[in-house]
Amino acid sequence: MSQTNLEYRILKTIKLSADINSCNFSQHNLFAIGTSDKSVSVWEWSEEGYRETFYSPLLNHDYAVTSVVFSPDGLVLATSSTDGITYIVNSKTGTVKGYIVQSIGGGIRESSFSPAPHRLLATVTDEGYIFVWNLETYQIQRYWMGHEASISSLAFSQDCHLLATGDTDGTFKLWLVDNAVSHLFTVDLLSAHVQKDSHDGAMLTV
Secondary structure, three states: OOHHHOOOOOOOOOOOOOOEEEEEEOOOOEEEEEEOOOOEEEEEEEOOEEEEOOOOOEOOOOOOEEEEEEOOOOOEEEEEEOOOEEEEEEOOOOOEEEEEEOOOOOOEEEEEEOOOOOOEEEEEEOOOEEEEEEOOOOEEEEEEEOOOOOEEEEEEOOOOOEEEEEEOOOEEEEEEEOOOEEEEEEEEOOOOOOOOOOOOOOOOOO
């Protein structure tokens, strides 16, 4: 069937009072929306369609929410803000499990969980910094200055050995992030948006 013949229908329209900066689905029929008014709304599927969870909205942040992302198992939601704080939230109850604070690098632009069974979260910032966090201890595992411009996208490889980052001046970089960080290569593009890799880890789209 050609693309022009595909049928579609709107399941839900949600009107919020602020700019939407990020949205993400979980593995358990949840989706989250982060907005510039410092809130995160979380929705779940029911027989009547999508409805807001009993704990939504989340109001943990003091500044605009820039990134919302669920863990691979869908049990945890990470919400990040322009003040450099990321909250780790139980997606079933809405309770805060912990939080991480970066003291340098400016506001967080994006975040990404590592694939299971690894327990890592990477965040990238307005000032070009890359942070990798251990979610068992909520401590920095490593961080480095990776770009001269604001980093707008990132993605782990499926084996968690590689981290891809792209910035607002069109520079893409691939990093080896095992025991120490090694820069593998750089690609200069007019604009860079890193998409998740294929399931076998063999392909990455920029």
